[in-house]
Amino acid sequence: MDLSFLIDLLGEPGVATAGGLAVGLVFGVAAQQSRFCLRAATVEFGRGILGPQPFSPAIVGPRISVWLLTFGTAMVWTQALQAFGIMDLREARMLAVPGSLSGAIVGGLMFGAGMVLARGCSGRMLVLAATGNLRALLSGLVFAVAAQMSQRGILSPLRAEIAGWWTTGGSNIDLTAWLGIGHRGGLALGILAAAVALYFAWRNAVGLRVLVMASGVGFAIPLAWLFTYTLAQQSFTPLPIEGITFSGPSAATLMFFLQPHEANFAIGLVPGAFLGAFLAAAFTGELELQGFEGGASMRRYLFGAALMGMGGMLAGGCAIGAGVTGSSAFALTAWIALTGMWVGAITTDALLDRPAALAAPAH
Template sequence: MDILLLVERIGEAPTAALLGMLTGVIFGIAAQRSRFCLRAATVEFARGRMNDSVAVWLLTFSTAMVWVQAASLMGWMRPEDARIVAVTGSWSGAIIGGLLFGVGMVLARGCSGRLLVLAATGNLRSLMSGLVFAVFAQMSLSGWLSPIRDWLAAMWVTQGGRNMDLLAWSGLPEWGGLALGVVTALVALEVSRRNRIGFGRLVFASGVGFAVAVGWVSTFTLSQVVFDPIQIESATFTGPSANTLMFFLDYNAVLEFDIGLIPGVFLGSFIASMLTREFKFQGFSDESNMRRAMTGAAFMGFGGMLAGGCAIGNGVTGTSVFAGTAWLALLCMWIGAMVTDFLLDQRHATAHA
């Protein structure tokens, strides 16, 4: 795709939105077919298992790192220019927000990205939870919850006006990130082999990581040919969900990468589910499950905005460029999810055994 030619024909903002949609469609198809879900992986791990959900998550995590770091070595993008690296990060936000997000995704039975994918397959529970997530994300961005978010985020921040670049901080060579990604991918493939995961699902799991690289490379390439500066970003769902919600509510809202990303994921997931005949309308089974899902979505909306990203934005996209707070937020998401699963679901299952 000749991005310069596209900019000349349709303009900068529509091009950014189109690139977001392209990234989203790839992500949506791959995530729907691979059943990628951080929540499922954390629950498996919390219960002492290394099954298919862990394998798929590890493969997505590692292939995103491999694609992005390879693109960096080839000069197709500069990780230091990525927005998550170029701005001040919040350690306190990563810890508190990550823990809250982890709690929320277990309660809602899916992270924000997974909810969007499921909503496109006819899951009305996920659709409702996703709307609650978007509303609370917007409230945390510029609404009633924003003062609390700002206060918590300001408690402990990175120094120098930038996030911590873990590769630079660790003193690893330029190819160190790529090597780490390859090693993690080999571990993921071994776990996949033990669980007899089919080749097709492995390809689609890698496709989720590839979508993250597409976002980084395309926005970086666009930034080199436009007059006004744009954010170099990729797949994430907290900020884009809030922005997409406001785009459809505000007639004067402008197009950007975020506005194309969310519809793109929905479209890709919908197409994949229709082609495989997996589209099926589903609702809440009872009132208690609805309360649990709504509470979890609210936790994820606030926690994701406080942490600077969701399970995808921090856990795959941010870690692929080695942003310090993204790695810390991911760790806290795992901790929050595992503790919640142990206190609520595992104990409940034991009590009714």
């Protein structure tokens, strides 16, 4: 993929921003139409484990099927592109810099709890905000502010302190190399995950359109990797190789609108995802204004969003950034953060929401 013409026409920042916008559009359309959501998948799984028939096959329902297909698709394409020498992610920030194991654990737990409180992860909030959900819009703004405070603001010393407790050393750990399976082994695991997802999707009668869109969300991840890798190879100045995440980009986009500076891939990604979700919802007649149900509900959403903001910065990414993007690259800390998100979400739902759900029929 030769980007020299576009670089000459738009300049490197312009091409990076346009690429982020295009990738964001793909993600936004596919995420809105597939209802992709890690929070929904974790709640479905947790309630299946703790239900009247613990660990029954019913714990793998339609929401987990959608999430797992997205996860498997991202892994298949990311590992295939590396296995066949099309790109090399060893210089990507997620793998090249030291990984924080303590940050992944603490941040993953915080993010998981926060997304249950806010009823959606940061990526899902962005998609919902585009469809007219004012709860998600305000929660997304709080998320971005908390992420910025954790990255460079008043919370940054605390984040740095926690992140420094336990690190991987000189760089993060690539699990495909550490386990000795190579990228072809990673590709095989991705194919297995996608196959399992398709089987349970068939069992749960998930529609073809939803499956295609779930695959589209997963495909957007390697699309981002490949675009930023190609641009970095052809650029005259050092540019980061990055995938899709909404922790850092949400904070960066907020600051860009408050104090404009040179744009980049992240600055295009968030508006692109918002626009894609808006267009998809408008085309299918799903635009609808929604607000908070009361003060208690508002406090819950905003506190959850703040937890996700700091948790995402600690964990090295959000439910998309660490949970899918980082995991597709087999970064050790991403897999630990993803595990923490599942544990945090299931625990929070079990303590707060599941008792209320069980009591509801009695009233």
